[in-house]
Amino acid sequence: MENVVEKAKTCPLTELSPMHPELLKCPYSMNRRLQREAPVFQDPLSGIYFISRYDDVVAMAMDHQTFSSVMPGGGTGSLATADPEITAIMEKGYPNVSTMLTQDPPLQRRYRKFVDGAFSPANLKALEPFIEQLSNQFIDAFIDHGQCEFLGDFGIPLPLTIIASQLGVPTSDLPLLRKWTDAFIGNLSQQLDRDGQLKAARDILEFQHYFVEKMEERRKHAEEDILSKVVNASIDGEKPLDNAECLSMVSQILVAGNETTSAALTEGIWLLINNPDQYEIVRKDPSAENINALVEEILRITSPSANMFRRTTRDVEVAGVTIPENSICFARFAAANQDEDRFADALKFDITRTNLRDHVAFGKGVHHCLGAALSRREMNGGFKVIFQRLENFRLAPGASEPEFSANALLHGMTGLQLAFDKIA
Numbered sequence: 001m002e003n004v005v006e007k008a009k010t011c012p013l014t015e016l017s018p019m020h021p022e023l024l025k026c027p028y029s030m031n032r033r034l035q036r037e038a039p040v041f042q043d044p045l046s047g048i049y050f051i052s053r054y055d056d057v058v059a060m061a062m063d064h065q066t067f068s069s070v071m072p073g074g075g076t077g078s079l080a081t082a083d084p085e086i087t088a089i090m091e092k093g094y095p096n097v098s099t100m101l102t103q104d105p106p107l108q109r110r111y112r113k114f115v116d117g118a119f120s121p122a123n124l125k126a127l128e129p130f131i132e133q134l135s136n137q138f139i140d141a142f143i144d145h146g147q148c149e150f151l152g153d154f155g156i157p158l159p160l161t162i163i164a165s166q167l168g169v170p171t172s173d174l175p176l177l178r179k180w181t182d183a184f185i186g187n188l189s190q191q192l193d194r195d196g197q198l199k200a201a202r203d204i205l206e207f208q209h210y211f212v213e214k215m216e217e218r219r220k221h222a223e224e225d226i227l228s229k230v231v232n233a234s235i236d237g238e239k240p241l242d243n244a245e246c247l248s249m250v251s252q253i254l255v256a257g258n259e260t261t262s263a264a265l266t267e268g269i270w271l272l273i274n275n276p277d278q279y280e281i282v283r284k285d286p287s288a289e290n291i292n293a294l295v296e297e298i299l300r301i302t303s304p305s306a307n308m309f310r311r312t313t314r315d316v317e318v319a320g321v322t323i324p325e326n327s328i329c330f331a332r333f334a335a336a337n338q339d340e341d342r343f344a345d346a347l348k349f350d351i352t353r354t355n356l357r358d359h360v361a362f363g364k365g366v367h368h369c370l371g372a373a374l375s376r377r378e379m380n381g382g383f384k385v386i387f388q389r390l391e392n393f394r395l396a397p398g399a400s401e402p403e404f405s406a407n408a409l410l411h412g413m414t415g416l417q418l419a420f421d422k423i424a
């Protein structure tokens with residue numbers, strides 16, 4: 001079988017598609033090549049312009065007037081389709097409207113105002129004991145086995161349980177949240193076959209009905225949760241958000257809040273296994289400072305939110321290439337984080353870098369991640385407990401090397417069979 005990753009190192013650029021599933025899984029050498037030879041590259045298959053250099057990606061993220069986040073069809077990963085069966089399912093639900101991630105200022109700022117307060121430093125500080133309690137609880141469940149499937153046993157449940165608690169969803173409904181997150185992610189991956197798309201449509205419909213019911217409850221009796229804030233907030237006397245707007249916001253918080261942090265936690269452990277010298281630094285001295293440095297370097301190298309869509313509102317020149325008005329572009333945050341001009345020896349995992357925080361894993365500008373501080377706290381708290389209780393990480397005996405999923409927007413592993421020693 002043809003090795004696409006190898007081929008991409010030397011083939012003519014006209015034969016290269018960054019949307020090829022193998023290159024979505026392993027984009028590193030292709031990214032380097034695009035940065036040097038074609039920093040603005042139009043994918044021959046999808047027509048999407050890929051922008052890969054750090055400075056260009058940052059400039060793009062800062063210029064929301066030229067690079068709009070409002071996509072044709074109502075939003076990133078929208079289910080807009082010509083398939084009558086899928087359309088019939090979606091017609092039983094609520095329309096896909098553009099809110100924070102898929103909206104431009106001033107509307108985008110308006111939506112953000114409803115939820116920004118939920119992630120205030122005081123609220124996040126109060127979450128710290130809960131993050132550590134959950135981390136201990138998940139580790140308790142597998143520590144005596146000497147091994148676990150880290151993604152499913154820790155990486156996913158930690159952010160999922162926290163987001164559920166913040167949204168006001170009972171823990172008994174966590175499997176539903178997981179199923180709905182998978183449906184949204186499957187859609188975003190742009191790799192679903194028709195059966196997959198039908199299932200995603202049904203699951204998203206179920207998500208909508210579930211949350212609309214919860215929203216009605218919160219309109220009658222507000223609680224201390226994000227859902228109550230979203231449905232009841234009225235800023236400057238404006239009318240409260242309608243169901244479609246609330247659903248869009250909840251789905252963004254759910255998807256952005258789960259998959260990305262799970263991916264970073266899990267690939268973080270894999271990076272420690274593969275970089276024993278860096279692991280040794282935190283193993284010997286798991287101080288808050290070292291764990292924080294570890295988290296930032298994991299975010300840079302893994303960049304779980306690898307690519308984000310933008311649509312040009314005018315003809316614009318980037319790195320000498322004119323991108324026509326109304327073109328779809330990818331801001332390649334992951335590629336920017338591996339740019340040698342910004343990060344020396346960029347593919348090296350090095351927690352002692354002096355510019356650790358220069359990464360753009362959380363984006364930049366008006367769309368800078370709503371959950372950046374929450375995610376940082378989850379990762380710092382999670383790793384703190386992990387280093388207190390587990391050591392000598394390695395791949396479980398007989399397990400094969402972990403795989404990465406092929407997703408146009410998100411980067412992450414499909415699982416990690418982990419063996420470890422228990423710290424006495």
Ligand code: HEM
Nearest residue numbers: 100101256257260261305308361362363367369370371375
């Ligand atoms: C490691 C974890 C995370 C990563 C790597 C990440 C990455 C990003 C990136 C790159 C953006 C900017 C997108 C753009 O410019 O179009 C973004 C926006 C966003 N993130 Fe995160 N995120 C993470 C965790 C979270 C969490 C925990 C939440 C939930 C609270 C969250 C909610 C959001 C939302 C709602 C937006 C859209 C904000 C807006 O457009 O105004 N993210 N995130």
